[in-house]
Amino acid sequence: MRTYPATPVEMIAGLWRHKELIYVSAKREVLGRYRGSLLGLLWSFFNPLFMLAVYTFVFSEVFKARWNAANDSKVEFALVLFAGLLVFNLFAECFNRAPGLVLGNPNYVKKVVFPLEILPFVVLLSALYHAAISLGVWLAAYVLLIGMPHATVFYLPLIVIPFLMFVMGLSWALASLGVFLRDVSQITSVLTSVLLFLSPIFFPVTAIPEGYRHLLYFNPLTGVIEQVRAVLYWGAAPDFQLVTIYWIVGICIAWIGFAWFQKTRKGFADVL
Template sequence: MHAFAAHLARAWPLAKRDVMARYRGSVAGVLWTLAGPLAMVGIYSAVFQGVFKARWAGTGGDGVDFALRVFAGLVVFSAVAEVATRATRLVQDNANLVKRVVFPLELLCVALVMQVGVHVAIQLLVLGALQAVWGGGLGPSAIWLLLAVPWLVVLMLALALGLSALGCYLRDLQHLVPLAMSGLLFLSPVFFPQSAAPPVLKAVLAINPLSGPIEAFRTAFFGQPFDWESAGWSLGGALLALVVARALFARLRPGFADLV
């Protein structure tokens, strides 16, 4: 536990530096982290409800209910997409640390997850406030955040370790991953509950690593039913992916300095 805390303490200055650099000179500062998800919620809600007359399956909720549930899905998806996209160039973008400094490079991945985690925390606070004001409030199901948040962290860290290591060797990943994430947006339960998907799409959602965390966050905020048996397999897969990604990072790390 002490070693884990020491790792976090060493990674936080890197994460803090990147957060400050990202919003330096900006009038709104870190509040810009809300602009993207909220704009997407507004656009997609207008399209799905105004054009397709969509309603959230299994609830009698209004437009606000639909928008809040979409927002919950977008918080998770946006965090994972940002980590995956930035991880493909993480080693190259920190060449000075790779070449000149004796530094535990896996902390770059931890710092990336921590930086994105700051954005996630702000977005979840806003979601909680909106749910408290317009969505009927938070109930006892909020306790499931104790599972949903670590689950998301495990998934992001696995992606950061795996894609940063592979991205150093396979430069095409920096172009392929954003395209893949764009397609994955509509193959994840962001705009609909997993239970309402047609059979063919349900098979895809069952193996989609984003499905579990998205549904877990919705369970925490809205108290919706959740298939915990399927979640067990998904969470186990995320933990296994983290172990494999860490081993891959360690295996490929000796060649980083020669490639950046």
Template sequence: MEKLKHFPGLNLPILVRTVVTHWGLIVQFTKRNFEMRHRGSYLGFVWAVLNPLFLLALYVFVFGYVFGGSFHVLENESKWDYGLGLFLGLTIFHLIADAIALAPPLITSHPNFVKKVVFPLEILPIATVGAATIHTAISLVMVLAGILAGGRGFSLYILYFPLVLLPTFFTALGLSWLISALGVFFRDIGQLVTVAVTGLMFASAIFYPASKGQTESPAIWEILRWNPLVHIVEIARDVVLWQRAPDPVALFGVNIFGIVMLLAGFAVFMRLKPAFSDVI
């Protein structure tokens, strides 16, 4: 407890210095994490492209054409648009889902880094989220290609898209720091995360428009509207697919939330880090 008492938690300069100082290690571990997903397969990296391409085609066909889904946003909305909107929402969701799903054993699976060498443990979540971000980027390229293939094109509103991706990345990284640190002390957290990820997917307006929740289930919407991922997904669809301006309040809110999650997750990790060696 003495270690926790005297260690400074929230410190933005430490965060920035960590990234700058250990940038080489971060890149190296990010590359390793990305390659490990495809190591041993005949096609290797090609699967990073084929998997999202197959899923995109599957979502468009099954949910768009077979089930006839629609977000009811545009008068001329096509089944192709629904499949793209669904895939776009899932792509953003999976960045956060992958980050938190891999977080619980992230520190405990590297005992040598904790006990036997002086290693900046805080870069492990960065590398994990970095690898997930590469997969997200590949999927987003598929979405953009799908929009062009559907003949819709893009508008200047797509320039807002980085302001959607940044808070998503910050949130994923903040949660990864938080959960990986807590996973050292509470080994059951991995089971809780599995359940939470499933619930989060259905509570994030991925398969349905947020407007449907507002009109058909106002009571439930009063709860769901506090989920930042709902607004992140809606804004992403607005600026990329529907070609309209984002809600400025929602855009500001999700960016503030992302920054808060980033700093809070890092603060918790750095506060608990000195005690890792006591329990591993």
């Protein structure tokens, strides 16, 4: 029976080896989402703007929510909210789709030459494309409504890259589990809804009573959202100690997820 390398080196080398296939697949993934629609790729601009408008109206007008009690600005609330949604939407798209990646492509499993391990990365690139569009919308809104962004925006890759590795690790693990446990997709759907409201997206961490605040950090999205918000909107440097932990955890989770996927993939054909 064929064995599949599961080393950290193979994790990187495999993605690089199939970079052209990944690029073509990711491009098809993005274009396929809007194929046949009248506006095409323009929907990637309108979707985040529409959701931002809805969330901002509901929380700032209906619930009268304000990010800072001393500042009644709806612009601040909208931009801070949008920054949190950037992180969450990237995570949610990969997290929800991962369990069905192998399950939904049984023909790929039967093709020995097809590198199944690239499937989660293709989805990640597609999600990253939409996140980049949303970030561009955010920056444009900031320039128009406030002024030039803070120089700390250049710290963003330092925070986002380990987060992407964390997401990849989860995606590899869930893609494998989804083959053997068909309930995984239902569980991820419920967890995504829970995480949306247990992450500091619609409220600051300081809104939580101090005695319970530490519990919020068990949510893996909390720290990332707070750090992204700090460098994008508040103009503060990231917590470098926390970022270092992100890098260590991100690399470990990516490798563990990849190793699990490689060790279990030989059983995919038997199940499918």
